[in-house]
Amino acid sequence: MAPVLEVEELKKKYGSLEALKGISFKVEEGEIFGLIGPNGAGKTTTLRIISTLLTPSDGRVTFLGFDLKKNPEKFREKISYLPEEAGAYRNMKGIDYLNFMARFYASNESEARLFVERAIGISGLGERLKDKAGTYSKGMTRKLLLARALMTKPALAILDEPTSGLDVINSLEVREMIKGFTKEGVSVLLSSHNMLEVEFLSDRVALIDRGVILDSGTPRALKEKYQADNLEIVFRRAVQ
Amino acid sequence: MKNFSHLLIKEIKELLNKQLIISLVFILLIFNFIGNITRTEMKKAMAKQKIAVLDLDRSEISRNIIGALNLARFIIEEKTGDKEKVVAEVRNSNLDLLVVIPAGFGQLASSFQPAEVETYSFLKGISISGRTKSEMVKALLTSTNEYLSNEFLKKKIPDLDPTLLKAPIKSREFVVVRDKQAEGSTGLVIGALTAQNFILPIILLYIVIWSTQMVITAIAMEKQNKTLETLLTVPISRGSIVAAKMLSSGLVGLLVAGIYMLGFRNFFSFSNEDISSALGGATPILKQLGLTISTQGYVLFGMSLFLTILCALALATVLGVLAEDYRTAQSLSMPIVFIVMVPYFISLFADLYTMSLPAKILVLAIPFSHPFFAMQNIMFGHLNLLWFGIVYNFLFVVIMLWWTARIFSTDRVLTMKLKWRKKKVVL
Numbered sequence: 237m238a239p240v241l242e243v244e245e246l247k248k249k250y251g252s253l254e255a256l257k258g259i260s261f262k263v264e265e266g267e268i269f270g271l272i273g274p275n276g277a278g279k280t281t282t283l284r285i286i287s288t289l290l291t292p293s294d295g296r297v298t299f300l301g302f303d304l305k306k307n308p309e310k311f312r313e314k315i316s317y318l319p320e321e322a323g324a325y326r327n328m329k330g331i332d333y334l335n336f337m338a339r340f341y342a343s344n345e346s347e348a349r350l351f352v353e354r355a356i357g358i359s360g361l362g363e364r365l366k367d368k369a370g371t372y373s374k375g376m377t378r379k380l381l382l383a384r385a386l387m388t389k390p391a392l393a394i395l396d397e398p399t400s401g402l403d404v405i406n407s408l409e410v411r412e413m414i415k416g417f418t419k420e421g422v423s424v425l426l427s428s429h430n431m432l433e434v435e436f437l438s439d440r441v442a443l444i445d446r447g448v449i450l451d452s453g454t455p456r457a458l459k460e461k462y463q464a465d466n467l468e469i470v471f472r473r474a475v476q
Numbered sequence: 477m478k479n480f481s482h483l484l485i486k487e488i489k490e491l492l493n494k495q496l497i498i499s500l501v502f503i504l505l506i507f508n509f510i511g512n513i514t515r516t517e518m519k520k521a522m523a524k525q526k527i528a529v530l531d532l533d534r535s536e537i538s539r540n541i542i543g544a545l546n547l548a549r550f551i552i553e554e555k556t557g558d559k560e561k562v563v564a565e566v567r568n569s570n571l572d573l574l575v576v577i578p579a580g581f582g583q584l585a586s587s588f589q590p591a592e593v594e595t596y597s598f599l600k601g602i603s604i605s606g607r608t609k610s611e612m613v614k615a616l617l618t619s620t621n622e623y624l625s626n627e628f629l630k631k632k633i634p635d636l637d638p639t640l641l642k643a644p645i646k647s648r649e650f651v652v653v654r655d656k657q658a659e660g661s662t663g664l665v666i667g668a669l670t671a672q673n674f675i676l677p678i679i680l681l682y683i684v685i686w687s688t689q690m691v692i693t694a695i696a697m698e699k700q701n702k703t704l705e706t707l708l709t710v711p712i713s714r715g716s717i718v719a720a721k722m723l724s725s726g727l728v729g730l731l732v733a734g735i736y737m738l739g740f741r742n743f744f745s746f747s748n749e750d751i752s753s754a755l756g757g758a759t760p761i762l763k764q765l766g767l768t769i770s771t772q773g774y775v776l777f778g779m780s781l782f783l784t785i786l787c788a789l790a791l792a793t794v795l796g797v798l799a800e801d802y803r804t805a806q807s808l809s810m811p812i813v814f815i816v817m818v819p820y821f822i823s824l825f826a827d828l829y830t831m832s833l834p835a836k837i838l839v840l841a842i843p844f845s846h847p848f849f850a851m852q853n854i855m856f857g858h859l860n861l862l863w864f865g866i867v868y869n870f871l872f873v874v875i876m877l878w879w880t881a882r883i884f885s886t887d888r889v890l891t892m893k894l895k896w897r898k899k900k901v902v903l
Contacts, residue, residue, distance in 0.1 A: 250891070284705075284890075287709045288708075288709060289705060289708055289709060289887075289890060290887045290890070291886060291887055309711060309713070312709055312710060312711040312712075313711045315709070316709075317705070317706065317709040318706075319702065319705040319706065321702045322702050322703070322705060322706055323701040323702035323703055324701075324703065325486075325490065325701065325703055326701055327490065327493055328490075336482070336486055337706075337710065339478075339479070339482050340479055340482070340710040340711055340712060341710075341711065381706075384706075
């Protein structure tokens with residue numbers, strides 16, 4: 237089976253700074269693929285390129301057979317991106333925000349309603365969806381945005397630090413939401429500097445540092461290869 | 477198209493928030509309140525007013541003056557007694573004007589020797605009626621002087637018209653505009669044109685300032701609330717995002733300008749009858765001189781205005797990308813406010829056509845200048861200048877839209893920032 241996403245020799249330069257030095261990886265259907273690495277490793281840049289926010293300096297990104305440079309609109313139709321520091325429109329009620337976003341993806345009203353109903357279930361925010369997003373806590377906003385990202389059942393959900401800034405309980409809930417959704421055929425590409433989180437969530441991971449992928453594989457295979465108990469130690473040994 | 481209208485509605489809803497609606501209602505109420513107070517004061521000034529008169533002369537001439545004051549919408553409260561005591565009495569009363577006709581006034585006036593009438597204005601505040609009362613008394617005394625001198629001349633030279641003697645040279649004024657001429661004064665024509673068009677620069681100023689501030693703020697708020705990245709990844713073209721932001725700001729800008737104008741109209745009690753009375757007898761002269769706007773003229777003015785709004789919105793969109801938050805957005809909108817002030821003040825206080833060439837080029841290089849002078853250009857036949865403005869603004873809009881679309885379709889929409897310390901744009 238062809239991979240959902242294929243990244244080949246992807247490079248990105250900001251002036252003289254080389255943020256990505258030619259990274260390659262693939263994401264299979266229904267798989268959670270994790271990019272792990274420290275701050276500034278190039279994780280967010282990679283995700284932003286795939287979600288069409290940034291243009292690559294070189295390399296090739298193919299999604300469901302479409303080339304990123306030629307068909308960015310095809311990427312936007314089938315990909316949902318959750319940025320690390322995303323917010324919702326403060327003056328909009330949670331439910332209105334979901335309605336607003338659903339209409340971009342739905343081909344008709346009934347499909348939009350279906351998306352919103354699904355989002356209501358994913359978010360678990362209940363009656364609070366009738367309140368303005370400006371009154372939400374960070375955890376509630378994150379759940380709302382995650383529901384927005386997953387409600388359309390995208391072919392690929394790109395989640396940048398999905399539990400960033402959340403407390404333990406909220407983080408656990410968000411992780412369970414993500415894990416549950418891949419059972420419905422959604423592929424997930426996520427990034428995190430929390431390696432234990434990625435280990436829990438991901439089917440396969442890539443270790444990224446200073447714009448280069450050091451190694452990739454299933455968490456179990458990597459732990460065996462580097463004779464480590466967890467991915468934090470794997471990463472440290474890979475860097476060394 | 478479906479996604480565009482969906483986004484446009486959201487943008488309009490975001491802009492027309494509770495705060496804006498409350499502030500607009502507040503503005504309307506304030507203008508209405510101030511306008512009502514001004515109107516009441518004006519009515520008071522125009523109504524019959526009470527003044528005190530102390531006639532120490534009691535001659536025929538002094539009685540005639542009091543009679544004339546009576547006819548000139550004054551209610552006379554006659555005082556008697558010592559002048560100093562009357563002054564003190566009026567000072568402590570609710571009256572604020574005292575006219576004193578001294579003893580011997582009639583004799584001096586009838587023998588054409590200097591005769592004086594004293595007026596005492598008791599200032600108890602800055603009101604319109606306080607000023608108009610003393611002005612009316614002054615005007616009355618001027619016409620009494622005129623009457624007395626005419627009577628004297630009639631007696632001395634019965635065969636001669638006294639008015640001819642005092643003003644032997646008569647003048648006839650003609651105003652010429654291009655190949656048309658009409659009898660009338662330049663002051664009357666310019667006054668009428670000013671009365672007709674004074675509201676226009678204010679409307680232009682508000683439309684440009686409000687629209688630009690809205691675009692800059694809308695984009696900056698997307699950045700501040702961290703919603704821009706998500707919006708840029710939904711299935712809608714970048715061009716539609718830019719167009720929705722610009723169109724919604726333009727529409728709300730027009731609405732805000734309209735509400736401001738409604739407020740101004742209440743404030744100035746501005747109505748069609750007022751325009752007619754301000755124009756006075758100038759309307760036929762303006763028609764004779766061709767200083768009226770045809771349908772074609774209004775279409776050209778509309779084109780100039782529309783392109784100017786687009787220029788402002790396009791420029792504001794680029795500035796909005798540079799803004800990181802609401803605070804920066806406010807700072808970035810200031811240059812546009814200052815730039816639009818230049819043609820505004822020039823249109824009010826200077827003549828573009830008589831300015832030096834470098835100054836004229838500088839003014840015409842500002843895209844917002846052209847509609848400020850468009851009406852004048854149409855009326856006085858400077859159509860080359862008008863068309864230059866339209867073409868110039870069209871090119872400006874095309875270049876700015878191209879640049880904006882480029883910015884939105886590249887990384888710059890997220891990476892372009894204004895670094896205040898280094899004072900340069902970092903990409």
